[in-house]
Amino acid sequence: MDNSKLKEQxxxxxxxxxxxxxxxxxxxxxxxxxxxxSTKGHFDMESLYVTMTESGFRVSRATLYxxxxxxxxxxxxxxxxxxxxxxxxxxxxxxENHDHLICLNCGEVKEYKNGNLFTxxxxxxxxxxxxxxxxxxxxxxxxxxxxxxxxxxxxxxxTENTNIRINKKK
Amino acid sequence: MDNSKLKEQxxxxxxxxxxxxxxxxxxxxxxxxxxxxSTKGHFDMESLYVTMTESGFRVSRATLYxxxxxxxxxxxxxxxxxxxxxxxxxxxxxxENHDHLICLNCGEVKEYKNGNLFTxxxxxxxxxxxxxxxxxxxxxxxxxxxxxxxxxxxxxxxTENTNIRINKKK
DNA sequence: ATGTATGCAAACCATTTGCAATGAC
DNA sequence: GTCATTGCAAATGGTTTGCATACAT
Numbered sequence: 001m002d003n004s005k006l007k008e009q010x011x012x013x014x015x016x017x018x019x020x021x022x023x024x025x026x027x028x029x030x031x032x033x034x035x036x037x038s039t040k041g042h043f044d045m046e047s048l049y050v051t052m053t054e055s056g057f058r059v060s061r062a063t064l065y066x067x068x069x070x071x072x073x074x075x076x077x078x079x080x081x082x083x084x085x086x087x088x089x090x091x092x093x094x095x096e097n098h099d100h101l102i103c104l105n106c107g108e109v110k111e112y113k114n115g116n117l118f119t120x121x122x123x124x125x126x127x128x129x130x131x132x133x134x135x136x137x138x139x140x141x142x143x144x145x146x147x148x149x150x151x152x153x154x155x156x157x158x159t160e161n162t163n164i165r166i167n168k169k170k
Numbered sequence: 171m172d173n174s175k176l177k178e179q180x181x182x183x184x185x186x187x188x189x190x191x192x193x194x195x196x197x198x199x200x201x202x203x204x205x206x207x208s209t210k211g212h213f214d215m216e217s218l219y220v221t222m223t224e225s226g227f228r229v230s231r232a233t234l235y236x237x238x239x240x241x242x243x244x245x246x247x248x249x250x251x252x253x254x255x256x257x258x259x260x261x262x263x264x265x266e267n268h269d270h271l272i273c274l275n276c277g278e279v280k281e282y283k284n285g286n287l288f289t290x291x292x293x294x295x296x297x298x299x300x301x302x303x304x305x306x307x308x309x310x311x312x313x314x315x316x317x318x319x320x321x322x323x324x325x326x327x328x329t330e331n332t333n334i335r336i337n338k339k340k
Numbered sequence: 341a342t343g344t345a346t347g348c349a350a351a352c353c354a355t356t357t358g359c360a361a362t363g364a365c
Numbered sequence: 366g367t368c369a370t371t372g373c374a375a376a377t378g379g380t381t382t383g384c385a386t387a388c389a390t
Contacts, residue, residue, distance in 0.1 A: 024344060024389050045379080060347040065380065072274070075302050081251035082307070085355075086379065092303065099306035104242070105315035112308070131310040132245055133262065136269035137252070138282070140301040145275035194364050194369060215354080230372040235355065255380075256354065 006094050007037050010076055017074040031057050032067045036077060040095060042088040042109065078139075082109050101129050176264050177207050180246055187244035201227050202237045206247060210265060212258040212279065248309075252279050271299050 014033055018025050035052055036043070045064055052059055068089060071077035080088040082102045088109070099112040110129075184203055188195050205222055206213070215234055222229055238259060241247035250258040252272045258279070269282040280299075 022344095026345065026389070028346070058347095061379095062348080062381085063346055066345075078303055078305075079253060080305070081253065083249060083251065083309075099308060101308050101310070101312070103312035103315055104309050105311050108312055108314075110312070112306075128313040129308075129310050130312075130316055131308055133248055133310075134306060134308040135248075135250070136282075136304060136306050138269060138271050138299075138301055138304040139253075139274050140271070140299050140303075141275050142271070142273035142278055142280070142300075143298040144278075145273055146300055148275075192369095196364070196370065198371075228372095231354095232356085232373080233371055236370080 003037070003094070007034065010037055010093060014071075014074065014076060017070070023070065028059050028063050029067050029070070032059065032064065033071065033076065036071070036089075036091050037094070039091070041111070042080065042090045044086045044088055046086070048089075083107065103129075104132060173207070173264070177204065180207055180263060184241075184244065184246060187240070193240065198229050198233050199237050199240070202229065202234065203241065203246065206241070206259075206261050207264070209261070211281070212250065212260045214256045214258055216256070218259075253277065273299075274302060 011030065011033065014029070015025060017023075018029070031052070032048075035048065035055075035057070039051075045061065045068070049059070049061055049064060052064075068077060068079075072079055076092055077089050078092045080090070080100070082088060082100065083104070084107050101110040101112055102108075181200065181203065184199070185195065187193075188199070201222070202218075205218065205225075205227070209221075215231065215238070219229070219231055219234060222234075238247060238249075242249055246262055247259050248262045250260070250270070252258060252270065253274070254277050271280040271282055272278075
């Protein structure tokens with residue numbers, strides 16, 4: 001797969017999101033996105049900070065945290081908490097839904113490509129891992145929040161219309 | 171289902187675990203287990219601390235953290251980190267593997283009984299939830315750690331044998 | 341020109357740790 | 366009696382926050 005094409009697509013999506021929400025298009029934000037989409041596996045904030053600094057782009061941790069929040073909000077990045085105290089993140093595209101084997105002893109996380117756990121091949125792979133329990137985590141927006149957001153948007157639009165009317169009156 | 175029977179079974183399992191690992195059988199440990207198996211849903215440390223104190227059993231937070239570690243180790247309790255900064259726990263038995271719908275907006279976690287996500291009924295239920303992404307988290311012991319543990323046990327046994335021989339010589 | 345975003349340092353808070361006192365063995 | 370466990374208080378460390386400065390609009 002062509003990664004530079006993916007990066008461009010993702011950059012466009014981010015721009016669209018920033019525009020829509022009236023957020024500024026700062027160089028930091030694009031640099032962080034670029035960096036994240038140059039890695040494939042999991043990363044945490046510390047490693048992101050270090051690798052960005054090393055590669056010559058200086059950002060503060062505060063900005064990293066701010067920006068990752070935006071990237072989560074527009075679903076370009078996904079967040080995991082496997083049990084250690086640091087949150088892990090990973091890019092959302094070019095790296096689709098996959099499963100995670102998490103060792104309760106050493107904390108190692110192995111990715112596990114895709115889909116149905118219960119095929120023969122997958123079973124064979126799992127043999128080398130002593131499963132204690134599993135859980136499907138499905139992230140999204142609940143019905144209540146979807147409606148709340150819709151209401152908010154509606155209200156915003158109304159206010160904007162009012163403003164326009166006021167401006168016109170002037 | 172008979173909960174008092176489950177509690178007894180679980181208590182026995184815990185005793186076995188404590189014996190096997192030469193840990194002491196303190197009243198605190200049993201009270202905590204009892205408390206956890208009187209709840210069905212998720213809980214965090216703060217709520218466990220509060221409800222235990224309110225019900226008249228005073229334990230320190232330190233002991234709660236120590237004990238939950240043991241309960242995780244013997245698989246009587248399961249730990250989740252859904253995205254908030256507090257870890258969530260839940261009892262492992264009488265509450266078998268189920269899925270979780272986690273709202274990225276309000277943080278609410280809904281349990282989702284059992285198994286195959288892709289039946290018609292499940293799909294219908296999911297309609298009210300706007301899915302962003304999902305991930306299967308499979309917890310267990312990796313191959314490396316299984317072998318490491320086995321080696322450790324073996325070594326321990328050897329030492330014990332040596333001790334016995336020494337004792338006999340006396 | 342305006343006000344959002346950044347960077348720094350301080351604050352926060354769940355969890356961990358150190359240590360004296362307790363109590364299981 | 367011994368030493369693991371408890372409880373308290375202090376430390377830790379990832380993440381968040383407050384505020385002055387920089388810069389996107």
